Amino acid sequence: MSGGIGYYVHHHGDGHRQRALAIARSAPLAQITLIGTGLAGRTEGLPCLDLPDDRLAEGLGFDGHDHMGDRPRALHYAPVHHEGIRKRAARLTDWIERERPALLVVDVSVEMAMLARLAATPTIYFRLGGLRDDPAHLDAFRGARAVLAPFHRELDEPGMPDWVRSKTRYCSGLSVSARSVEPRRRDTILAVFGNGGAGGDGDALAAAARATPSQQWRVIGPASRPKACPDNLSLLGWVQDAGSEIARAGLVVGAAGDGLVSAVIATGSRFICLPEPRPFDEQISKARRLAALGVAIVLESWPDASDWPGLIAAANDIDPDGAARLHDPDGARHAADFLIAIAREGKPRAST
Structure with a gap:
């Protein structure tokens, strides 16, 4: 495998970071760098690239709306004249040029997936639940080497297009939880x-x-x-x-x-x-x-x-x-193995 694996972690909630940590801990043979906003000191010793905030105003939550009427349909969130977004784009592409990663995992951001592709870097795109058949999501899925869903295929949205499902690797068990040895x-x-x-x-x-x-x-x-x-x-x-x-x-x-x-x-x-x-x-x-x-x-x-x-x-x-x-009790390891295989071989494996 030439180059390591970058792993973009969205900052809304904490589930994205927890998934990333579970997978990265199961990937001893690959160097995974976590990338995102507010990650410094929260990656359990894993390498980290901290990015400037992309929210519209400091201290506000993130609702995914940029209130831009002229946004291209291939993007979800692209406000203009935003210094944080300019700096995070520059910082990511500088890291890509310097580290030359074999793969960028995106959990989740259509914009980061598109930016990585423009910087000649293949992606794996996390697909969350719900009917994500809008133009921006479909372009992110289409441009990715593979799509990874953090749930069992029986929990998938029935309305998703068949070609997206066939490109999806279902990875349940991306959680550190296990059955307690103590009485319930x-x-x-x-x-x-x-x-x-x-x-x-x-x-x-x-x-x-x-x-x-x-x-x-x-x-x-x-x-x-x-x-x-x-x-x-x-x-x-x-x-x-x-x-x-x-x-x-x-x-x-x-x-x-x-x-x-x-x-x-x-x-x-x-x-x-x-x-x-x-x-x-x-x-x-x-x-x-x-x-x-x-x-x-x-x-x-x-x-x-x-x-x-x-x-x-x-x-x-x-x-x-x-x-x-x-539930797959070895879900994190299976996801890590899947990412390493794609990074090494440059092509996805069949869905399971």
């Missing part, structure tokens, strides 16, 4: 809120806990403080080992992001899924597939407090081993 706490409900969403409503969580006094509610991730906190509700904030919390809980409540869905499936946890709004209906699509396969209870919005006892009973009827086929 059947009386514990774990509510999980990620970095890319609105966070938990403390008063709604408190009402749910009061409606289910025999359950212990534990909340990880961002959540507001309730006006009055019942004794069976604990707000833990950010925790170092979310996977262990998920594995020990009797029931997990959370959104349909790839990281949480992967962790729930990996640990064999029962799941109540509340998909959050995302571009291309990413989470809604994934949640519908989970419901169709009978491996999760799916709700459109946070339920009334009085509904929780019935929902918990319904979730307890889910076969905890029913989703086992959707």
Whole structure:
């Protein structure tokens, strides 16, 4: 393999970084450089190229909208006269010229994939859930050596074009979570809120806990403080080992992001899924597939407090081993092997 592998990590949420770390730790024979905004000090010792921010204003979240009416259809986000974007483009192309990578993995950004191709660098493009058949995504898929989906093929959006599916390598199990060696706490409900969403409503969580006094509610991730906190509700904030919390809980409540869905499936946890709004209906699509396969209870919005006892009973009827086929315990290693093979051979392997 001539040159190493660059791996672009999007800065919205933390799932992209977690995937990158899982894969990079499984690739001892290849030097992987993580590339992205805000990565310095967060790559567990892996080489890193930190890029300037591309958001429209400092401190704002990233919603993917640039409000440009004259943007080419092959791009999603291309504001003009933005110093951060000018500098990040220059920094990436300078790194490509200096390091001459064999491959750039893009998770995710149509613009980074196009920039890499213009800089004569082949790409592997991560395809998230939802119906991504717009011109920009299709061009990114078409220009990539292969497309990598961080989920099992049974969770894919049925409406995706056949040629995209045939170019896709499905890699489930891109999570560090595993089944706990400790006993599962059947009386514990774990509510999980990620970095890319609105966070938990403390008063709604408190009402749910009061409606289910025999359950212990534990909340990880961002959540507001309730006006009055019942004794069976604990707000833990950010925790170092979310996977262990998920594995020990009797029931997990959370959104349909790839990281949480992967962790729930990996640990064999029962799941109540509340998909959050995302571009291309990413989470809604994934949640519908989970419901169709009978491996999760799916709700459109946070339920009334009085509904929780019935929902918990319904979730307890889910076969905890029913989703086992959707998880590859060696998923990160298989993804790393796939990337190394393409970097070495210069061509993709068949989809699995």
